[in-house]
Amino acid sequence: MAPLKTVPSSDVRLGMFIHGFEGSWWEHPFWRTRFLLTDLQDLQRLRAFRGGVIIDVAKSQATASATADTASTDAPATALPPPAADAAPAAPLRASFSVEQAKAAAVVAGAFETVRSTFDDVRLGRAVAQEKVASLVDDIAGQLDRNASALLRVLQLKSKHQYTYLHSVAVCTLMVNFARHLRMDDETVRALGLAGLLHDVGKMAIPEAVLDKPGRLSAEEFALVREHPERGLALLREDPTMPALAKEVCLHHHERWDGTGYPHGLKAEAISVPARMGAICDVYDALTSHRSYKRAWLPARALGAMWSWAGHFDQQLLFQFMRSINLYPPGLLVRLASERLALVLHNGARATRTRLLVFYSFADAAALDPTLLVLTGAGSDDAVVGFVEPAASPVAVPDLDLYPPQSVTN
Numbered sequence: 001m002a003p004l005k006t007v008p009s010s011d012v013r014l015g016m017f018i019h020g021f022e023g024s025w026w027e028h029p030f031w032r033t034r035f036l037l038t039d040l041q042d043l044q045r046l047r048a049f050r051g052g053v054i055i056d057v058a059k060s061q062a063t064a065s066a067t068a069d070t071a072s073t074d075a076p077a078t079a080l081p082p083p084a085a086d087a088a089p090a091a092p093l094r095a096s097f098s099v100e101q102a103k104a105a106a107v108v109a110g111a112f113e114t115v116r117s118t119f120d121d122v123r124l125g126r127a128v129a130q131e132k133v134a135s136l137v138d139d140i141a142g143q144l145d146r147n148a149s150a151l152l153r154v155l156q157l158k159s160k161h162q163y164t165y166l167h168s169v170a171v172c173t174l175m176v177n178f179a180r181h182l183r184m185d186d187e188t189v190r191a192l193g194l195a196g197l198l199h200d201v202g203k204m205a206i207p208e209a210v211l212d213k214p215g216r217l218s219a220e221e222f223a224l225v226r227e228h229p230e231r232g233l234a235l236l237r238e239d240p241t242m243p244a245l246a247k248e249v250c251l252h253h254h255e256r257w258d259g260t261g262y263p264h265g266l267k268a269e270a271i272s273v274p275a276r277m278g279a280i281c282d283v284y285d286a287l288t289s290h291r292s293y294k295r296a297w298l299p300a301r302a303l304g305a306m307w308s309w310a311g312h313f314d315q316q317l318l319f320q321f322m323r324s325i326n327l328y329p330p331g332l333l334v335r336l337a338s339e340r341l342a343l344v345l346h347n348g349a350r351a352t353r354t355r356l357l358v359f360y361s362f363a364d365a366a367a368l369d370p371t372l373l374v375l376t377g378a379g380s381d382d383a384v385v386g387f388v389e390p391a392a393s394p395v396a397v398p399d400l401d402l403y404p405p406q407s408v409t410n
């Protein structure tokens with residue numbers, strides 16, 4: 001295998017190691033010529049470059065270098081970099097890259113551009129182009145229909161620069177998925193998707209120097225950031241056709257169940273269900289994303305932290321959110337459709353599967369020999385239907401530490 005290979009810019013994929021560009025250096029779009037391509041925005045800029053791109057095949061990641069070898073023109077639009085998670089060393093890319101993940105990546109890339117241009121418009125004092133954003137919600141909803149897990153996985157791959165925009169796309173996706181899980185009607189689902197896309201639009205009214213500031217904010221800066229829900233509402237009110245739900249989520253997505261949130265310090269049921277949903281989706285996506293000051297958390301770790309923050313969220317709704325993404329934090333006791341009680345185990349690097357230890361039968365009112373059950377979400381296995389407080393367990397709960405994470409579960 002030759003270490004260097006030149007491919008047309010249309011064949012460049014995420015995960016390729018860019019060694020250089022054909023032609024004059026000032027014609028190509030990057031100040032640096034040698035780097036691993038992991039950023040969607042960089043990929044889009046690179047695709048616009050008309051000329052040959054020199055790839056270092058040896059330094060490219062598995063899937064991307066396989067593509068470089070064949071330089072196929074009908075390959076998927078983008079390839080996935082490794083999962084953005086805090087699992088120790090990056091696992092090699094799986095050789096087979098699913099078409100669904102490519103489609104999901106294409107939806108995300110389109111969504112990224114739409115949200116960026118919408119937010120830029122707002123920054124420049126233009127109104128939110130609701131039509132454009134609403135059709136994006138339809139694209140996202142369609143992709144969720146085809147393959148929800150592929151889309152959710154692609155959305156974990158945010159890099160620092162893409163954060164604000166892709167966070168909006170991710171919250172939209174989670175909201176649509178969550179609202180459908182709660183069997184809300186189509187119009188509500190659409191409005192909540194729009195709410196997810198626009199919940200942080202008020203940040204465009206906050207100076208970038210404050211939003212992007214590394215380290216601690218001063219009290220004045222913090223107060224400025226906390227204005228973003230109200231600033232957002234003011235922006236969304238400019239559009240008389242903006243759904244009320246989108247304005248509601250924008251204004252109240254930082255309220256907390258115990259009344260310690262902002263801007264109004266609303267408590268419990270005084271916070272609308274859409275705003276409570278927005279708070280959950282917003283924090284879940286923030287925790288599972290890479291930021292300049294922290295690495296992404298694995299989804300199960302994020303859910304565990306959120307579950308442990310007493311008073312932050314509506315716990316019943318948080319549990320429903322877990323059901324909507326079919327993931328649960330280790331240590332949670334769950335009731336199964338089969339009328340059995342189970343403990344959620346650590347699932348190690350395999351974050352997309354929930355491992356359970358079944359240990360009690362409600363139907364027989366009897367303890368069971370602890371048995372491992374892996375929920376694949378394929379529909380044929382058991383399902384989680386509720387959660388049980390540890391104090392309410394009819395028998396002693398098995399010790400979670402006796403069941404350490406496994407890297408391979410099935």
Ligand SMILES: [Fe+2]
Pocket residue numbers: 199200228253254
């Ligand atoms: Fe926010």
